Amino acid sequence: MKSLFSFITFLSITFYNAQGLKNFSTPKGYTKIAESKGDLDKDGKDEVVLIFDTDQKASASIDYPEFKDYKRVFYILKNVDNSLKVWKENSTVLFSSGMGFYPEENTPPGISIKNNALTISQAFNTNSRHTQNYSHTFRYQNGDFFLIGSHDQFEDTCDFSFLNEINFSTGKVIVDKEYSSCDDETKAPDPSHKEFTHKMKALIKMNDFTIGRHRFRIPGSTDDFIF
Numbered sequence: 658m659k660s661l662f663s664f665i666t667f668l669s670i671t672f673y674n675a676q677g678l679k680n681f682s683t684p685k686g687y688t689k690i691a692e693s694k695g696d697l698d699k700d701g702k703d704e705v706v707l708i709f710d711t712d713q714k715a716s717a718s719i720d721y722p723e724f725k726d727y728k729r730v731f732y733i734l735k736n737v738d739n740s741l742k743v744w745k746e747n748s749t750v751l752f753s754s755g756m757g758f759y760p761e762e763n764t765p766p767g768i769s770i771k772n773n774a775l776t777i778s779q780a781f782n783t784n785s786r787h788t789q790n791y792s793h794t795f796r797y798q799n800g801d802f803f804l805i806g807s808h809d810q811f812e813d814t815c816d817f818s819f820l821n822e823i824n825f826s827t828g829k830v831i832v833d834k835e836y837s838s839c840d841d842e843t844k845a846p847d848p849s850h851k852e853f854t855h856k857m858k859a860l861i862k863m864n865d866f867t868i869g870r871h872r873f874r875i876p877g878s879t880d881d882f883i884f
Contacts, residue, residue, distance in 0.1 A: 678742035681734050686712030690729075695770025697733065698797050705734040705741060706768050706775060708751065715753035726755025729766070731777070733802075745802060749867045750777060750793060757781030757789070773797070774805065786814045795863050802863040807884040815839040821882055828856040830882065832875060851875065855882070 683689065691708040698704070708731040715726040729752070733745035757763060759782050767778035778792040794806035809821040820833040830853050836845040853876055861871065872881040 678735060678737065678744060681732060681741040681743045683709070684711070687730075690765040691731075691768050693768035693770055695773075695775075697770065697773055697775060699773050702736060704744065704770075705736065706770070707732050707734065708766050708768065708777075710754050715755060726753050726760070728753050731766075731768075733775070745863070747863055749864055752779055752781070752868070758784050758787075775802070776806075783811075786816075788812050791868060793866070793868070803860040804863065804866050805860065809884065816845075821884065823855070823882070823884065825857055825860055828854040830855050832882065851877075 687709040689707055689709055691706075693706045694703040695706075696703055708729060711728045711730055713728045715728050728748060730746065730748040731751060732743055733747075734741040735744045736742075751766060754760065754763075756779075763781050767776075769776045769778075774794050774796045776792055776794040778790070780788065780790045783789050788811075790808075790810040790812075792806075792808040793804060795802045796805045797803075803825075805825045807821075807823050807825070811817075811819045815837055816839055817837070818835045820831060822831040822833075823829070830851075832849075832851040834849045836848060838845045855873055869883060872883045874880075875882050
């Protein structure tokens with residue numbers, strides 16, 4: 658009976674909050690580059706997630722008007738009475754469109770919704786040989802979206818593959834380094850693999866998260882785990 662009351666209360670709060678949301682329309686000059694649908698608040702209804710290239714130049718390209726580098730933004734939209742409403746707007750998680758060494762070859766960010774959680778993936782080259790892949794997972798709880806998972810894969814075409822991964826809900830961390838050699842006559846370093854637990858004092862809210870600005874020390878190492 659108590660769980661039923663809690664569920665009804667949750668639905669009532671969700672419905673009340675939805676009534677105060679503003680209508681969504683694509684901002685002038687924005688270009689949609691990704692879209693996905695799925696239930697993010699366990700109310701049985703799909704939300705819509707849209708990612709846009711904006712018409713706003715990224716700071717890195719202000720002095721180079723010929724360089725097409727634009728800020729990106731995504732919206733989480735609720736369907737209320739057949740009308741899309743803005744539930745969440747974020748521009749801190751996404752890199753700009755000109756990120757990396759070959760930005761014209763970048764694939765658009767990926768969006769997936771599974772088990773009521775939203776995962777956003779981004780990939781780009783950092784130079785002619787190195788690729789960087791990020792995936793960050795967010796879950797709606799306690800009235801906001803929080804970061805619950807981070808996956809960071811950094812690879813060379815033939816020299817190395819580094820993985821940093823953390824589940825913030827359980828605190829499980831994986832740090833994996835594999836090496837090979839582009840030159841058959843050069844011996845590759847030994848691989849290393851660490852698994853440990855690191856519990857955050859508090860989960861990070863989506864709008865407080867920017868990739869690369871958070872870190873903690875890896876036990877038994879002088880290196881930091883950066884996410």
